[in-house]
Amino acid sequence: MQLLQAPSLSNITLLSTTSSLNRGFLSPKKSFDISTVNCSISSQRHEGFVRLLRSQSISSTVTTRAASVKADASIVSIGTAENDVLAVLSQIIDPDFGTDIVSCGFVKDLHINETLGEVSFRLELTTPACPIKDMFEQKANEVVAMLPWVKKVNVTMSAQPARPVFEGQLPIGLQTISNIVAVSSCKGGVGKSTVAVNLAYTLAGMGARVGIFDADVYGPSLPTMVSPENCLLEMNPEKRSIIPTEYLGVKLVSFGFAGQGRAIMRGPMVSGVINQLLTTSEWGELDYLVIDMPPGTGDIQLTLCQVVPLTAAVVVTTPQKLAFIDVAKGVRMFSKLKVPCVAVVENMSHFDADGKRYYPFGRGSGSQVVQQFGIPHLFDLPIRPTLSASGDSGMPEVVADPQGEVARTFQELGVCVVQQCAKIRQQVSTAVTYDKSIKAIRVKVPDSDEEFFLHPATVRRNDQSAQSIDEWTGEQKLQYTDIPEDIEPEDIWPMGNYAVSITWPDGFIQIAPYDQLQTMERLVHVCKPAPAQVKAPINAKFIDRKWVSIVQ
Numbered sequence: 093m094q095l096l097q098a099p100s101l102s103n104i105t106l107l108s109t110t111s112s113l114n115r116g117f118l119s120p121k122k123s124f125d126i127s128t129v130n131c132s133i134s135s136q137r138h139e140g141f142v143r144l145l146r147s148q149s150i151s152s153t154v155t156t157r158a159a160s161v162k163a164d165a166s167i168v169s170i171g172t173a174e175n176d177v178l179a180v181l182s183q184i185i186d187p188d189f190g191t192d193i194v195s196c197g198f199v200k201d202l203h204i205n206e207t208l209g210e211v212s213f214r215l216e217l218t219t220p221a222c223p224i225k226d227m228f229e230q231k232a233n234e235v236v237a238m239l240p241w242v243k244k245v246n247v248t249m250s251a252q253p254a255r256p257v258f259e260g261q262l263p264i265g266l267q268t269i270s271n272i273v274a275v276s277s278c279k280g281g282v283g284k285s286t287v288a289v290n291l292a293y294t295l296a297g298m299g300a301r302v303g304i305f306d307a308d309v310y311g312p313s314l315p316t317m318v319s320p321e322n323c324l325l326e327m328n329p330e331k332r333s334i335i336p337t338e339y340l341g342v343k344l345v346s347f348g349f350a351g352q353g354r355a356i357m358r359g360p361m362v363s364g365v366i367n368q369l370l371t372t373s374e375w376g377e378l379d380y381l382v383i384d385m386p387p388g389t390g391d392i393q394l395t396l397c398q399v400v401p402l403t404a405a406v407v408v409t410t411p412q413k414l415a416f417i418d419v420a421k422g423v424r425m426f427s428k429l430k431v432p433c434v435a436v437v438e439n440m441s442h443f444d445a446d447g448k449r450y451y452p453f454g455r456g457s458g459s460q461v462v463q464q465f466g467i468p469h470l471f472d473l474p475i476r477p478t479l480s481a482s483g484d485s486g487m488p489e490v491v492a493d494p495q496g497e498v499a500r501t502f503q504e505l506g507v508c509v510v511q512q513c514a515k516i517r518q519q520v521s522t523a524v525t526y527d528k529s530i531k532a533i534r535v536k537v538p539d540s541d542e543e544f545f546l547h548p549a550t551v552r553r554n555d556q557s558a559q560s561i562d563e564w565t566g567e568q569k570l571q572y573t574d575i576p577e578d579i580e581p582e583d584i585w586p587m588g589n590y591a592v593s594i595t596w597p598d599g600f601i602q603i604a605p606y607d608q609l610q611t612m613e614r615l616v617h618v619c620k621p622a623p624a625q626v627k628a629p630i631n632a633k634f635i636d637r638k639w640v641s642i643v644q
Contacts, residue, residue, distance in 0.1 A: 319486030
């Protein structure tokens, strides 16, 4: 905004008039000195000149004030226009978060030219694969265009940079990946790899940056299901890292691309190989990394779940009861590791012939998983010769026939994964926070409506690590009085879906699982900060591996 400035007339400040004095412009102690004009002027001409200058002074003052008022009105008008735009945009609700797009922080780079009636802004969504991004763009254009002074609306769409919720706890190779999705079955031969590959290419088709990691070292499927030009992984000698191969824009890493075929090695060696392939690969910025999990619930699966902060899991099964038994083990494993299962895919569920639908392997396995474990979404994949053939040809079915029935099912699955991952990230990032105004740690465990508050000193005193509790005897090494009552956390970071990392002023980093936080003593009446003279009870006992205050 350009500043308005009155004309600089130094001689006007020498005039002495009542009106000018009242306005504070002129000094009463000075009078006009005709000698300053360097010419001989008669008294009459002098009076006329003074009247002319006085007229110029008043005119200049009025003009300046009018310009100032106009500038102030312009500032108010621009502020009002911005409020009007944000107000109408706040009518658009994100169905996943249940909050308007303004509160979600989606509206960026708002520029308004009220003179021309032009409004431009950017909507930055959580993922480029957002299934309703077109609806957001359309609605934003519509509601802003309805403002009476708006003649032109320019909306651009973008997505947040790829980053995990808990990047500080990850290996370098995984620090630019937003979501890691495991596709698991815990039983071989149910079509897990088929689902993983087609899900990945569906997400890529929705606009996301995607990678696939084939975690089955004993029997890698990825080299058969896709056909990249370069079928061998390359090494970066400077960074000592692995460069993934690519096929149709999706990055691929598999032991099958290492030139070794299938592995013949013991379990601990396999875990090390998987860890190296996954964490030292140059994945770059990815919105989704799909991991094709190997069958079972052994060392390899546990290693993956503990090394990699999985965002969510998709469970694949078939209609047989035998498949359900093994799948149930996998769901329980994910539950124990706090990895939410967001969908169940029942493969080979049926086929259609002669106008009828047949279920050759029975019915109910997928729905049984949904009902027993509360997994919200079930998807049925039919028996299709083309789906089986695509797995052998190196061309995923969703790429070969993007308009077919199988592709439509994977499209629905892709939308489900995108929406559920967005919800999970939101829940995890806000699960545990520190409120300075009330000096309390707020806890809202993911997948729970319960919210409660904890005293920071209580959380610090109940650390369960070897630095605080003797691992052999269970004896408490950290004493109650070792922690000051006014201690405050310096930083709180989520660690996957099961715990948070809390950094304290003494440099100690505490890992606090959600389950442990739920068992601690809770604060009540936290609306106002506690008065300075009120002190916590000094009597406490170490009971059942945690400090408990003793009320007198």
